[in-house]
Amino acid sequence: MKIGFLGPKATFTDIAVREMFPKEESVPYATIPDCFDALSEDEIELAVVPLENALEGSVNITLDYLVHEVDLPIIAELTCPIRQHFMVHPENLDSWKETERIYSHSHAIAQCHKFLHKELKGIPYTNTTSTAAAAQFIKEHPDMKAGAIANELAAKEYGLSIVRKDVHDIHYNHTRFIVLSKNEMPLSEDGSSFKGYKTTVMITLPSDRAGALHQVLSAFAWRRLNLSKIESRPMKTGLGNYFFIIDIDMKQDEVLIPGVVAELEALDCKVKILGSYPYYQLGLEISKLNTYL
Amino acid sequence: MKIGFLGPKATFTDIAVREMFPKEESVPYATIPDCFDALSEDEIELAVVPLENALEGSVNITLDYLVHEVDLPIIAELTCPIRQHFMVHPENLDSWKETERIYSHSHAIAQCHKFLHKELKGIPYTNTTSTAAAAQFIKEHPDMKAGAIANELAAKEYGLSIVRKDVHDIHYNHTRFIVLSKNEMPLSEDGSSFKGYKTTVMITLPSDRAGALHQVLSAFAWRRLNLSKIESRPMKTGLGNYFFIIDIDMKQDEVLIPGVVAELEALDCKVKILGSYPYYQLGLEISKLNTYL
Structure with missing residues (x-):
């Protein structure tokens, strides 16, 4: 299996790839869109790019590509501590x-x-x-x-x-990476790095009005679905319109999440599930990683 | 008046400073913390740093410094289109x-x-x-x-x-910058770039539980306060705890915002107002800017 990642070599992204996929071939790409393209064009089977709090690569580019440019599901999330x-x-x-x-x-x-x-x-x-x-x-x-x-x-x-x-000044500083693939790929639930599942949804509100987000969150709250992340991002159609990226702390099921989606769509929201996937907390034990620079 | 900004010269931050403060002396600093330090130590009277969607400088560093390291109020926000x-x-x-x-x-x-x-x-x-x-x-x-x-x-x-x-691929791409100062400084409400006021608050929830954010947003929703941004960020005390940065689309008043704060504090939330300030949409008319490289 060939894995593309945001290079160059010996970056934090590279560390995450080596730890998560120690036996696979990996290829650095110069930019985040290059990683997406390589996956779309089947040069690679998995792409690993930073999503949040990254030193390398603009995180907004990752989100914008996921939302506007490609239809590649998230199949895993990797979190790594940043140690300098x-x-x-x-x-x-x-x-x-x-x-x-x-x-x-x-x-x-x-x-x-x-x-x-x-x-x-x-x-x-x-x-x-x-x-x-x-x-x-x-x-x-x-x-x-x-x-x-x-x-x-x-x-x-x-x-x-x-x-x-x-x-580094601030400890507990982490970078989140996402793994994308065209195909479903069952990843291990064994080992101490596996932490559970989450589901990421993108929600576009019908219009920018007071309390709209509160109404959207009601659909999650009364089902007792825990949200571990919420972020508003401006739409690319101009200022004043927003969409939301929400992480739900559970694997996609057949009742609760479809219920939320149906309710939000009835309220004229646009809902897109970007992925439902396992997440891993990597430890950065460098001495155990393969090196091949 | 001396203004520090995230350098080097001829970056988008520099463009924003030249357009907003055409007659003032400006000084580039190498990093975002250097800008904060220069302001804390009175080397400069204003600091301009990117907050969101920036090419230069890590936005999370700005947020982390605002929240954890310094007590410098936001006195204005500048939004600039990104044109390459x-x-x-x-x-x-x-x-x-x-x-x-x-x-x-x-x-x-x-x-x-x-x-x-x-x-x-x-x-x-x-x-x-x-x-x-x-x-x-x-x-x-x-x-x-x-x-x-x-x-x-x-x-x-x-x-x-x-x-x-x-x-550039995506039009309507903007960077938001914030202006920080130790002192209150009335900025112009004239001109087409002035767009209104906002108030930024940081809210820490008492514990990570389902529906907590929904409860917080209720305090805004029933007062019909429009929120233009919401973002969750992990606390630096470990994984699993979050705080929220919320932008309210109005100037701090004596009734509604203090009412929200009092209600949230009664729910054991920690609330900090990071600033209540005018925001400006700059146009990047480069030909009219002073150049002095």
Whole structure:
């Protein structure tokens, strides 16, 4: 099975793919639409792209493609903790406090603001296109007094030395990825990473009016369906119109969810089920992952 | 007055600042936390950062800082359309169809997927750290058969020739920016860009249970308060707990909004008003902006 993911290699998306699908071939793509296209055109059987809180790739592009451009169901969700480390070339291990320039993706630099402010105050940054690119640059420039902020996989793949672990400001920070496929694919319910099922629906209201969302949520509330996420997004037809993405904390059934859909459609809402799928909480045990850069 | 914004120069944030505050001095900062810090430490009087749908800067970092790290009220919101253009060095104007490599930020490349797929199919990309950096690279390499995807300000500032306008896939795509300040600052209600007032509140539910959000929305619905945005975000204390960011379509008053807050607090919700402020729809008339790169 061939899996496409938002590259480059050694990013968090890559980590999620290696952990979830350790035995499969995986191929990095440059952009999120490239991943969708490759799946539509059968170059790959699964696509893994970030959905929320991602360092790499614009999450809104994923949502917009799911909603407006393609009809590819979500077959799984993967959640990974975001852990950033400060690393240098092994030749500079002892002198890392003399670092004169820090390389990383601008979002990673922002995420490690407190560490940088405290331990490397005033040292200039150079932005790179990914944290993996920063690690690669450090590997290729042992002569420079430079360090990178990147993940553990990047340190391993590029042979760098981590001098400070977990330098990100906010712990419990996670990225959610979704797995898309044209075909149903039963995924394992064994193992500690499997956490349950959810169903994602997109709801478009008939018109923008006070209390409309409240009415929509009534259909879920009186059935005691728990919602783990709700997000409003502007429609692409102009300002002032919104649709909602709602995650229901259960697998699609034959009574409750169809009942919600029928009720909302009777209220002139448009409802589309984007997927009903298992979700997994991955642990990022880098040492156990295959590496093949 | 000195205004800090998420840089570098010639980005969409820069365009928004120049259009909204044409006569003020503005200073680019490398990251969103740097903008917040500069404001906290009185280096600047206003900070402008992206809140939603941004190419540059992680929007979640803005929300997380607003909610967890600082107590800086929102004093205005600016909405700008996102327009991307394909541009080359003027020396390569006639031969632009022979472009051998495309430079841009990975999100901009993703946003212009259809144009690239149709008119420049198979041409490789190089990611840059911003669309402005791509434009600068093209300016410095007239000898290369290369093009950039960037905004009109970048074309103007770096003297490039736009050969295809509006090459982004999805029209009506906008970025929302917020303006933060320690002090109240009355902004103009004149002019066509002023669109009204909104109030942003953060609500934390007492526990994660079915129907809790529905109950919260009741407090708004029976008062006929229109909500233009709702978003759930995980708390930083672990998975499974959520807070909500809600935009109410009105200026803070002395009766309705305080009534909602009192009712929600009686239900053991935590409520924080992040700001009550005017919002503006900017038009991006680049030709009228001051340029000073």
